[in-house]
């Protein structure tokens with residue numbers, strides 16, 4: 001169970017990005033964070049694994065206070081939390097295999113990892129690439145891949161962490177609708193088959209309705225909706241997206 | 252009032268160019284006009300080309316007219332006065348730089364021998380065989396002058412026909428035999444120890460001879476030159492007169508010049524290599540200090556950043572040639588001075604390029620690797636180094652290439668390498684040798700240019 005309590009983030013320039021955000025995520029949930037651009041979705045997800053330091057509030061995961069952890073302990077927590085980025089964030093000049101292997105850095109001996117990875121880790125990486133159906137691309141350079149292939153590398157990299165929690169910050173915003181579904185289906189599969197809790201921010205309501213088991217709506221850094229996807233009525237939708245908003249559908 | 256304004260402003264412009272424009276509120280227009288006319292007048296005065304003042308007067312009058320129309324609300328184009336000033340500047344420029352198009356055409360023949368030597372570099376040569384014979388001459392005469400010499404049987408010989416002593420400027424006649432037939436030879440003048448010598452001249456020309464079919468030197472008249480050495484003018488002094496024949500024998504082989512050029516070319520390449528390596532050692536750490544994205548956020552590190560940037564900019568603005576002159580004075584002539592000069596310049600150049608590579612690092616992968624639970628060292632190895640190594644290598648190879656080119660120039664001021672040799676050969680008018688050096692430089696520079704381009708293409 002992940003508990004977010006009164007999480008507040010004020011950036012150095014004074015921007016209030018999160019304002020006392022509180023919600024709970026039971027294990028095994030596919031939680032979608034919904035919100036306009038600038039609502040604070042990225043900030044929220046990055047606070048959970050402390051890529052961004054929260055200003056106030058607590059994040060408690062299975063009884064451990066992530067916000068209080070530091071150094072070695074924080075790294076130990078992080079290695080169980082996968083993160084998938086909108087812009088994929090691969091090391092462009094490295095091979096696909098190296099990119100995937102780097103997801104394992106939190107587990108292997110740091111000095112050994114600088115020279116080379118153990119054989120069983122390479123096997124694990126190939127296995128994860130197979131899971132996202134791109135084992136044949138292992139030796140390519142990351143910058144030779146298409147967007148959809150890159151995001152699958154991103155998922156394989158996160159899988160190397162054997163995560164119990166997967167954070168995904170708009171994982172399909174840079175992809176076309178068909179690819180969007182294929183990527184989200186991988187996440188759905190991880191959620192259903194491996195029991196990984198997923199926290200995913202999305203833009204499109206029909207994607208939310210299709211994949212989410214639970215939704216948190218954010219607006220200007222505040223939680224304006226919590227509930228099941230089928231509870232998002234037109235009225236609710238306008239509260240999250242503003243009065244002029246129309247629903248756009250993705251096929 | 253409205254009527255007066257145009258008159259007044261044009262009057263003002265007549266007194267001082269641009270003043271009228273300023274008076275009607277067009278400050279910048281007036282100032283530019285004033286400045287342009289004043290500076291151009293100074294230029295004309297400096298060159299003492301007073302006829303050009305006609306142009307100034309025209310521009311000035313145009314300014315008066317402009318001030319008048321401006322006051323009436325109809326500004327004119329300032330193109331004509333600036334065209335006039337432009338023409339004046341270029342006329343002066345033509346004179347200052349001694350442009351001589353006629354000479355460019357008529358004197359083209361002067362470079363023919365130079366070009367022909369340059370395209371026949373002294374790379375191949377044959378062995379040289381010599382034949383020589385000597386006779387002694389004394390000046391002024393002592394009580395016992397040297398003997399006239401005797402003709403020999405099989406060896407080349409010289410004899411003096413008339414007198415073996417005399418004052419400087421008196422003539423004597425030599426004759427010889429048993430030389431190679433029908434060959435050209437030279438006459439040399441040596442001191443008795445033989446360590447000082449020069450070719451004898453007659454009326455400004457070197458004295459040459461040609462042997463006949465039987466290898467004889469027919470009687471040859473020589474004006475006695477000044478003897479060498481300290482004893483000159485202190486009583487009778489003996490000198491050696493030498494007849495010298497040279498001919499090429501055997502097959503063509505690589506010349507001494509060739510090996511000298513190879514030697515110095517290697518020195519140049521290594522000079523550039525050492526300078527580049529030293530530069531890398533300093534530039535890598537410095538580049539982190541000069542990267543805004545690493546140093547930002549804290550006033551102390553920002554201070555270090557600005558300091559580093561400033562030092563790099565100053566160092567980079569000093570030409571390596573000037574740096575080389577400084578180091579030649581400091582550590583003496585030779586390649587070490589060149590290494591230091593190029594190294595200092597390269598630290599600045601590479602430091603800037605490297606730091607820009609650091610600044611253009613994509614923070615995304617760093618974030619991603621951090622999120623996996625990697626520690627700082629692992630993050631650097633997996634997210635930072637893959638991003639900076641390719642540009643670092645590319646810039647470094649490029650720099651080495653530039654340094655090889657620069658070190659040939661630096662040799663001209665004594666910084667070692669092939670440039671030093673080339674510069675000496677040019678001064679001594681040894682164009683065939685200089686040609687060999689020029690070819691070597693061209694080939695090496697081309698090869699390095701090509702290699703570095705290939706490497707950069709592969710890496711980036």
Ligand SMILES: Nc1ncnc2c1ncn2[C@@H]1O[C@H](COP(=O)(O)OP(=O)(O)OP(=O)(O)O)[C@@H](O)[C@H]1O
Nearest residue numbers: 011013015017035036037038039040041042043044
């Ligand atoms: N580094 C930062 N410094 C200052 N303000 C920031 C910073 N990052 C984000 N913000 C601000 O915080 C607010 C929330 O940003 P955030 O990136 O979390 O929104 P988001 O919901 O992810 O939007 P998007 O859909 O565009 O990604 C915005 O107003 C943004 O301008």
Ligand SMILES: [Mg+2]
Nearest residue numbers: 041042043169
């Ligand atoms: Mg975002």
